[in-house]
Amino acid sequence: SAEQPAADGKDKVNAGVIAIVDTAPIHLGKAKGFFDRQNIDLTITPVQGGAASVSGAVSNQFQFAFANTTSLLTAREQGLDVKVVANGVSSTGEPGKDFGAVLVKNDSPIRTAKDLAGKKVSVNQLKNIGDTTIRASVRKAGGDPSAIEFVELAFPDAPAALDNGRVDAIWVVEPFVSQALSHGARAVSWNFAEAVDDLTVAMYFTNGKTDPDLVKRFTAAMNESLAYADAHPDEAREILKSYTKIAPEVIAKINLPRWGTEINRESVQAIADLARADGVLKNKADVAALLP
Amino acid sequence: MTRDRSPDSPGSPEFSRAAYGAAGLGALLALLEAVPRLGLVDPRHLPPASEILATLAAELATPELWAALGQTMWGWALGLAIAFCAAVVAGVVIGVVPGLRAATRSTIEFLRPIPSVALIPLATLLFGASLGSTLLLVVYASFWQVLIQVLYGVADVDAVAHDTARSYGLSAWSRIRHLAWPTALPYVMTGLRLAAAVAFILAVTAELVIGSPGLGLAIQVAQSGGAVATMYALVVLAGLVGIGVNLAVRLLERRVLAWHPSIRREAAA
Amino acid sequence: MTGHPRATEPPERKTPAGPGRVAAGVRRAARRTLTAAGVPVLLVLVWWIHSTVSASFYVPGPDRVARAFAETWFSSRLVDDALPSVVRLLAGYALATLAGVGLGVAIGLSPRLRAAAEPVLEFFRAIPPPVLVPLIMLLAGIDDGMKVLVIASGCVWPILLNTVEGVRALDEVLSDTCRMYGVRGASRLRHLVLRGAGPQIMAGLRQALSVGIILMVISEMFASSSGLGFTIVLFQRGFAIPEMWSGILLLGLLGYTLAVLFRRLERRVLYWYYGRGGDRA
Amino acid sequence: MLEVSGLRKVYEGRGVEALRDLTFRVDTGELVCVVGPSGCGKTTLLRCVAGLLRPTAGSVRVAGVPVTGPPPRMAVVFQEYGRSLFPWMTVRQNVELPLKEKKVPRGRREELVGGSLAAVGLADAADAHPWQLSGGMQQRVAIARAVAYEPQVLLMDEPFAAVDAQTRADLEDLILTLWRDLGMTTLFVTHDIDEAVYLGRRVVVLSSSPTVVLEDLKIDLPPERDQLTTRSLPRFADLRGHLYAQIQRARGDR
């Protein structure tokens, strides 16, 4: 699985990537041959979450992987040798048109992010980017974020819990946002868009052992993929059908994220600071060491 | 009058057993159909059985599913085989060699409750998202199930039978082969049934969590895509595999335990 | 096979009186501790040597883990996280015992019920808890009730299977004796079925104990914000590896403690079974 | 009280015809002994009478009612006495259990248990567990249990096989006394021809396989029996010799 040149002179690369909407560009780029052109024979291995990506990358099973900003900051803080190589996915910055949101039942008394204070809100993982950005949104809306009771619920399980009244609000990402909205849920906060301007939500990274030249070529291919996906949303939607089980009618409706090539350093720094304030990170993060 | 059936009583036991089993499954299906239809749960979160089965039928028509199932079953079979053999050997040795039981007890009791899922970082570190990781988790989880059963089984040797073996000077190996092993066999069969399910569960869970290819990954992809019917169809498939595995073990059991009261009574009842 | 358990414990010879007796007791306790501690000490040594030779981020040395253990668990965490988990574990275990033994006896006694129920049970048994949990959440919510149910849903299988097999294997002559003397219903259950299947039921309960701990962790991977299992998962996700291992260590210790208590109970309940082996040479 | 007619039993597994065709009856309050070569089907017969085994053909009636399961107020002493005792109960509990089931009041129960244990010479061992007893003691516990139950019908399968000669004589007299006092209908399987003649009012001789009733012999000895005098009667020796010859014939057939 290592990065030996294949018979045709290409570098074999294994990338650990979550099979969600966010990672459409790498699939699209592979289909478009952007990686081939950089002499990279890319294999995409689906992983379950950020922790699996990071440990896969650290153990050199993946040369490159995809994880969200908080996971990467945490890994870095714990002394793991992870290094970002490309942007992954960014918030659109437009409430109402973003890919992550806090939803409530239609008849819920919660009207705005401020009302979330004192309520039970589900996130997919505690001490991660979801609760950090929700706290920030609530704070910005003038509420008291410390009074929110967060519980963990995987995205797929959250809508049911909301319907059954087990929680007051859920934080989900696409396709669950569109799905739930079409079934009568109501968005009260678009936390990625509201918390930090132009938020870099997730990034592609590598471990410190990867050959710099390969990194450079991967970055190039990845950036090309990101730009292409951003410019061709229909093709991005189409590629979703190949690696996810999202129903076609849902795919047509979902809000796509923004796939820029630029990593917004300030937003990463902002997330780091927010995480530190929330106690998710213990020390001041060395953002510069993480980012390229 | 349970012991012996009169020869003229109708219906072969095999047939009636299958009929009862089908009836049980039918009742379950009816329940799963009724619960969403009656609105006890939202059909969006738990589709009715008919829809799940239709989805399953559609899924079964795709080669990807068969490939995934094949991968899962391969990891399952290999892991179960390794765990079973290792546990039987370890169990018999620990049960038979004096003092070993006492010396290993604390270690066994310490290691046993460590969840396989907690070993995932270690597994991915050692093997990555490959068969090796799945095997590590499968073997670790199912090993203990068999081991404990073997230990209890070996301890169940009848005192008089044990004395008989000793007085006729049966060697240690003979006493294992002809006395301890047959005595433990009913326990081992239960252990095998327990381990078979645990191994399967862990094979699927490993794929689910680590992301090595197979049925678990398919479930995860369906789950994260919000494809509820597909997800449940795959879960049903997992359940069906369980039924199949149990049938196989039962068949084996009827062969190797023909002398045991539980089987001979049934042959007659 | 001098070594099978009923014969392992060498019969205590003459019981000396007075101070000699105390000394013998002390010696026995010391020997027991030594046999119990020998292998673990050896294993820790191997681990320690291994970690000094090849340090790895995911496998820290025992010293690091010990330090993390002290920092992590000698705090309010033990009460806030570990205690509620253990309570849920015991509740789930109790529920599984009731359900497993109850259902197991019914199924073991009736071949028809067994034929009808087996495929359904096998169906559920093969469903991995991580995918079963969402279903349970649909029905039982996301609070403690769900976690107890998840624990019970995993623990129940070893108990159920062993009970069924134990009941099926009841001695025929004893069954006939009961039938002859009109020992029926509850009394037959109490005096014949549960006692006769006792050794195998105990084997199942023993299995279930550690399965319960495993399920405790799994249940806390869903809809949680506290708990022993949740904390371990959180450490794992936060790459706090020594802390994670210290949590696993705690799980092991918990399992060991429960097993020791269980063994005490088992010796009491099955005194006739262990006594039957007698004091043999 | 007990009617066996056309009884046939074939064990499916090995295809063994254990009983071919048995017909005999035991009147209320009668004591009938059954003798026959080893493996001829005595235990099988007893199990059919007890309703524990379904006959292949023919029928058994107890008090006029066809037997389909164990009839009430019937007690059995099994040949496998060791396996018929509950290892998790003390001797006392073993004897007491059927009485509890019968809802015998506590005081009476204790009397019965104590009395029957004393009668079989096990008053000292009441608190021991069966596996702490010798073979003969275990067998006596099984007898005490049957006796304490005060059954209407008593079936015994070689109940004295494991006790010494003197104990055996005592137990024989115990059974005779109880039988007379309680009027139990008793079917008694034994290997000891002397015992059969001493105890029985009639002796049923079974042939070896294929098993039929070879003879149904009336024991015309005086009803009051006594170990010394009865056994020394010339008629006793006659009957004994006759039975011995019969059994030999039964075995010779094969």
Place this chain on the structure above:
Amino acid sequence: MLEVSGLRKVYEGRGVEALRDLTFRVDTGELVCVVGPSGCGKTTLLRCVAGLLRPTAGSVRVAGVPVTGPPPRMAVVFQEYGRSLFPWMTVRQNVELPLKEKKVPRGRREELVGGSLAAVGLADAADAHPWQLSGGMQQRVAIARAVAYEPQVLLMDEPFAAVDAQTRADLEDLILTLWRDLGMTTLFVTHDIDEAVYLGRRVVVLSSSPTVVLEDLKIDLPPERDQLTTRSLPRFADLRGHLYAQIQRARGDR
């Protein structure tokens, strides 16, 4: 060959002193019977001799070697014959197993197994499982197993308790023949006083608890024995009467 000296056995659990002080010896090739009241400790004695039970005090020597575990070339027929057969093996396999262990070549093994099963009248049942057999048949399987083993020392614990009188006589003669042909040192526990006199060269009488050797009686009957003639000798009746009185004394003590 067999020396028992000062043997004492206390069962810890109940604190029962099963044997107080036993001393006797059995010479090579001798056949000694042990009689005693039920529960006096005969089985306990046999288990100590077989090295299956550790004595509380005293010692047992076989061929001069102190017994610490089962000595080689010793066969035991247990009182609990049913439990001593392996239910997962057929009758033939049960008999054959010790021979395989002894590395008897195949041909000879088959000869021994076939011969011994035929001798106990079970040639037909060789392929049955023990639980398909009657009590007496099971007991005969256990005897066949011991006999086929051709032991140097043979211990038997009431081996004929479950068989009918005629079969019993046949088996007695079988043991006598084998004992003479093979020169086995034999310790034979029985309840049947006639049997003890008929078989034994000596009879050891045990007292009831606290158990000691009450008498070590030499049986001065002609060495060649025969069911009809030996049993009708006046000396036979004498010895029998004497033993009967002894046992009664043994029991009376308690």
